[in-house]
Amino acid sequence: MKNDLSRRQVLAAAGLAAAPAFAADKPGVLGGSKVRTEPFPAWPVFDQREEEALLATLRSARWYRGSGQNVSRFEQAYASLTGARHCLATCNGTSALIVAVNALGVEPGDEVVVPPYTFIATINIVLRQHALPVFVDTDPETFQIDARRIEAAFTDRTRAVIPVHLGGNAADLDAILPLAARKNVPVIEDACQAHLAEWKGRKLGTLGAAGCFSFQASKNLNSGEGGALLTNDASLHERGYAFHNNGSGLKAIGSNFTYASTGANLRLTEFQAAILLAQMTRLDEQVKARTANGRFLTSMLKEIPGILPAREYPGCTNNAYHLYMFRYKKEQFAGLPREKFLKALNAEGIPASGGYSPLNRQPFIQTAIQSRGYKRLYPEKTLKEWQERNQCPANDQLCQEAVWFTQNMLIGPRSDMEQIAAAIRKISANAAELVRA
Numbered sequence: 001m002k003n004d005l006s007r008r009q010v011l012a013a014a015g016l017a018a019a020p021a022f023a024a025d026k027p028g029v030l031g032g033s034k035v036r037t038e039p040f041p042a043w044p045v046f047d048q049r050e051e052e053a054l055l056a057t058l059r060s061a062r063w064y065r066g067s068g069q070n071v072s073r074f075e076q077a078y079a080s081l082t083g084a085r086h087c088l089a090t091c092n093g094t095s096a097l098i099v100a101v102n103a104l105g106v107e108p109g110d111e112v113v114v115p116p117y118t119f120i121a122t123i124n125i126v127l128r129q130h131a132l133p134v135f136v137d138t139d140p141e142t143f144q145i146d147a148r149r150i151e152a153a154f155t156d157r158t159r160a161v162i163p164v165h166l167g168g169n170a171a172d173l174d175a176i177l178p179l180a181a182r183k184n185v186p187v188i189e190d191a192c193q194a195h196l197a198e199w200k201g202r203k204l205g206t207l208g209a210a211g212c213f214s215f216q217a218s219k220n221l222n223s224g225e226g227g228a229l230l231t232n233d234a235s236l237h238e239r240g241y242a243f244h245n246n247g248s249g250l251k252a253i254g255s256n257f258t259y260a261s262t263g264a265n266l267r268l269t270e271f272q273a274a275i276l277l278a279q280m281t282r283l284d285e286q287v288k289a290r291t292a293n294g295r296f297l298t299s300m301l302k303e304i305p306g307i308l309p310a311r312e313y314p315g316c317t318n319n320a321y322h323l324y325m326f327r328y329k330k331e332q333f334a335g336l337p338r339e340k341f342l343k344a345l346n347a348e349g350i351p352a353s354g355g356y357s358p359l360n361r362q363p364f365i366q367t368a369i370q371s372r373g374y375k376r377l378y379p380e381k382t383l384k385e386w387q388e389r390n391q392c393p394a395n396d397q398l399c400q401e402a403v404w405f406t407q408n409m410l411i412g413p414r415s416d417m418e419q420i421a422a423a424i425r426k427i428s429a430n431a432a433e434l435v436r437a
């Protein structure tokens with residue numbers, strides 16, 4: 001501190017008062033010592049609870065939901081934890097979304113409103129249905145779909161809207177739910193990153209017609225692979241159940257080979273449900289740690305010029321922080337490109353990534369929409385207008401500025417957050433030198 005002060009005084013005397021005030025430590029990327037040498041908490045977390053549950057399932061010889069109890073026990077537990085009337089477990093989050101669009105009757109020739117800032121599964125499930133994904137630009141302040149632009153994206157072909165609660169932060173449901181109700185368009189919440197996040201005290205995934213979750217290895221609740229659909233609508237649950245069970249309805253599993261509908265086999269196994277039940281014993285504690293650490297980190301990072309943590313809409317009463325996300329403004333870091341910022345941060349022992357690329361610009365989507373099947377299903381004019389409307393400039397820019405930390409970095413002690421902030425301050429103080437390096 002004393003050194004810094006005198007150094008600052010010297011710089012000031014030399015007419016260089018604008019020079020960095022805390023450029024004391026040499027950045028790790030330039031050979032200086034790292035801010036953090038310990039790894040962040042490992043993920044997944046498990047102990048003898050998982051071991052015992054897996055062994056018990058193995059020895060029971062009941063490995064699928066038709067013979068065991070774990071899957072239905074998990075469904076009951078997750079429904080009661082979230083306050084949903086019904087929960088349907090599926091083999092992954094993509095499948096939960098596939099069940100939702102099928103149970104809600106999205107068909108080839110329909111349109112589905114989606115964000116461009118999401119994991120690709122949100123878009124793929126629309127394309128696999130041979131429906132048209134209509135992209136609505138992102139609100140860069142929150143990283144969520146820009147609800148103000150959704151109405152203009154609706155047409156008389158719109159059959160569903162899929163807001164994604166990206167990063168565990170909430171999309172603006174106070175704007176989306178009433179609009180969708182007025183237009184009679186069902187809302188499928190993609191809550192694959194938003195376990196136990198809340199909107200005005202209610203759990204995300206329970207406010208739309210259906211809410212879809214993923215329990216893939218990286219997610220805040222995980223069984224390697226796994227998923228679930230929540231709904232308060234008994235008939236939707238029944239249709240979803242049949243769809244995930246090769247069309248065999250709730251009472252028909254393993255019975256007389258007659259079917260309620262078309263479908264696929266998208267069932268969760270008893271092994272995965274056993275892991276999920278064990279993982280749920282730690283969930284509350286992990287959620288609390290992420291919330292407290294996420295908020296504390298924001299309180300520090302928002303003070304650093306050029307770092308803009310994702311804002312929350314007022315209705316978001318709990319952010320699940322599947323990702324900790326902020327925008328990086330290089331102009332305030334002496335023009336240091338984001339890629340160099342990320343490299344410098346990683347060299348301080350703080351793993352970070354730049355997140356998604358603009359999905360609406362993926363060449364494979366163009367290929368799909370120009371395919372024989374799409375040309376047969378949609379008037380030429382519709383496809384041409386789709387090309388013209390497919391502009392998401394705010395999202396394009398966000399994809400160049402985003403920085404992410406993964407959720408496991410937020411389950412350790414509060415001092416971990418102080419180190420993250422210290423590393424960013426150090427890079428900020430040395431930005432000019434890093435630009436030249």
Ligand SMILES: *Cc1c(COP(=O)(O)O)cnc(C)c1O
Pocket residue numbers: 092093094095118119121122164190192193213214215216225226227
């Ligand atoms: C993970 C994820 C999915 C897909 O879930 P899987 O279990 O990997 O199939 C869908 N949407 C979002 C936003 C996701 O993060």
